[in-house]
Amino acid sequence: MYASKYNLVFDAGHKDQYLILNPLSGAMDLFDSRALHLLSNANEGNAQRALPDFFTYCNERGYLYDAPSGEEIRLKEIYERSSELHDSEPLRVEIYPTFLCNLRCTYCFQSHRMHGRATLIRPEVIDSMFHAISVYQDRLGKSQPPILTLFGGEPLLNRSKQREAIGRVLGLARDRGYRIRIITNGVHLGAYAGLLAKYPIDFIQVTLDGPREVHDRRRIFASGSGSFDRIVDSIDRAVEKSLRIVIRVNIDGDNISLLPQLAQFILRKGWLDKGVAVGVSPVDEFVPETEWCAEPTKIDTLKKLLNVKRDHKETEFMSISCRLAQFFEYIVDNGRLPFPMIKYCPATMGNQISLDYGGNFFVCCCMNACEADGSPQGRFHPAVEVNEDLLVRWKNRHVFQLSPCRECPLALLCGGGCTRLALSGCECGCGDLQDAVACPPMMNMQALQSLVDYYLPRILEAQANESRSPVKKRSSNL
Ligand code: SF4
Ligand code: SF4
Numbered sequence: 001m002y003a004s005k006y007n008l009v010f011d012a013g014h015k016d017q018y019l020i021l022n023p024l025s026g027a028m029d030l031f032d033s034r035a036l037h038l039l040s041n042a043n044e045g046n047a048q049r050a051l052p053d054f055f056t057y058c059n060e061r062g063y064l065y066d067a068p069s070g071e072e073i074r075l076k077e078i079y080e081r082s083s084e085l086h087d088s089e090p091l092r093v094e095i096y097p098t099f100l101c102n103l104r105c106t107y108c109f110q111s112h113r114m115h116g117r118a119t120l121i122r123p124e125v126i127d128s129m130f131h132a133i134s135v136y137q138d139r140l141g142k143s144q145p146p147i148l149t150l151f152g153g154e155p156l157l158n159r160s161k162q163r164e165a166i167g168r169v170l171g172l173a174r175d176r177g178y179r180i181r182i183i184t185n186g187v188h189l190g191a192y193a194g195l196l197a198k199y200p201i202d203f204i205q206v207t208l209d210g211p212r213e214v215h216d217r218r219r220i221f222a223s224g225s226g227s228f229d230r231i232v233d234s235i236d237r238a239v240e241k242s243l244r245i246v247i248r249v250n251i252d253g254d255n256i257s258l259l260p261q262l263a264q265f266i267l268r269k270g271w272l273d274k275g276v277a278v279g280v281s282p283v284d285e286f287v288p289e290t291e292w293c294a295e296p297t298k299i300d301t302l303k304k305l306l307n308v309k310r311d312h313k314e315t316e317f318m319s320i321s322c323r324l325a326q327f328f329e330y331i332v333d334n335g336r337l338p339f340p341m342i343k344y345c346p347a348t349m350g351n352q353i354s355l356d357y358g359g360n361f362f363v364c365c366c367m368n369a370c371e372a373d374g375s376p377q378g379r380f381h382p383a384v385e386v387n388e389d390l391l392v393r394w395k396n397r398h399v400f401q402l403s404p405c406r407e408c409p410l411a412l413l414c415g416g417g418c419t420r421l422a423l424s425g426c427e428c429g430c431g432d433l434q435d436a437v438a439c440p441p442m443m444n445m446q447a448l449q450s451l452v453d454y455y456l457p458r459i460l461e462a463q464a465n466e467s468r469s470p471v472k473k474r475s476s477n478l
């Protein structure tokens with residue numbers, strides 16, 4: 001008998017109860033210590049003869065295989081299915097119409113030097129951008145409309161030329177049936193609300209870092225004054241126009257304790273009734289050396305956030321926007337484990353391109369956003385010229401190919417880590433694409449145990465309310 005290398009075991013918070021889950025098979029059970037002991041000593045023939053039902057059950061659940069080849073077959077199926085799923089997902093296009101910004105947030109991952117430069121995309125570059133998007137749609141064989149995300153700097157600055165540029169982007173996107181999302185600091189969102197309401201926009205993300213006292217220490221204008229009142233007024237004006245707002249709250253040691261106050265403020269505003277959603281992103285360091293795609297770097301921050309949410313029911317509506325928390329939130333919502341991750345992010349799946357005001361093409365949105373990772377992988381203006389070989393090599397990175405990930409028990413929760421970080425030591429940008437990995441700081445059993453402590457009661461409660469059974473309770477007496 002062979003025990004799956006993806007079996008993960010956690011303390012379930014009750015005497016002699018352990019949660020076992022296997023992201024490859026999608027099984028999740030509560031075992032007692034004897035059952036766990038039998039599982040880890042499955043090769044002892046006496047136990048198998050005495051408790052055949054238990055071992056048959058473990059086999060059916062994917063905790064045990066007759067031989068390692070059984071697991072290999074399952075991994076091959078997952079690889080093939082993942083490739084199909086990734087290919088069927090829409091292309092994500094990150095658009096940087098400018099790097100100018102009116103705020104000087106204390107933790108910004110971009111340099112404020114670039115926020116002072118009066119850059120703006122020109123009309124002919126916008127036209128080339130849409131040409132490049134359709135070229136990529138065809139090259140990748142995508143039939144679904146792409147998802148365009150406007151980013152910056154600040155995409156919604158209140159300058160007439162910028163309003164024209166944004167209107168042109170939105171108009172071309174609407175004419176082609178493309179989906180649109182906007183990430184804005186929200187300062188001028190109110191002034192843009194009338195324009196934006198004319199277009200089919202999935203959502204607009206606005207950041208509020210807490211109640212006024214803490215937000216105004218962090219998200220400041222160049223003068224040092226705070227932006228809270230301007231942003232709140234903008235959200236009011238946007239929801240009046242039926243725009244869908246997602247509030248992002250960047251949480252670290254500085255503002256975590258004030259999360260309940262922000263929750264109460266949002267509830268008093270009645271925004272939830274107007275379709276506003278709120279996600280909390282535990283992020284400790286927004287610097288180019290860390291992967292900033294909404295991942296925490298300190299276990300203490302994650303634990304404090306879970307404690308605040310546990311102790312303050314008014315924060316219940318705020319989801320946690322890091323990938324491990326999303327894994328458990330998926331189980332609460334759907335009653336089953338999500339599909340195994342074999343790649344880390346859309347850039348590595350080959351489903352993302354990033355285009356900036358200067359005609360540059362990047363494979364990863366963070367590379368041009370940070371201005372810290374050297375040369376682009378190509379240009380889209382005046383013509384499309386891209387290092388295709390490099391894109392293929394990014395796309396070929398997955399947990400069955402990267403040697404450090406092949407034996408990692410967390411691989412199917414992780415997907416192989418951030419490619420940009422794995423390559424960050426490489427001067428030429430080609431890097432060691434086949435072997436280098438950067439393990440995400442929170443991808444460890446300690447962080448997972450904290451999340452199990454928080455989410456397991458919620459999973460069991462949802463299961464009891466909806467008569468479904470993602471978690472089975474099994475003892476060795478089967
Ligand atoms: S609004 Fe965004 S881009 Fe501008 S300074 Fe703040 S974090 Fe940086
Ligand atoms: S990047 Fe690190 S944590 Fe992630 S799968 Fe690879 S070895 Fe495991």
Ligand code: SF4
Nearest residue numbers: 293345364418419420
């Ligand atoms: S490679 Fe890293 S930084 Fe780039 S999109 Fe993926 S996770 Fe984000």
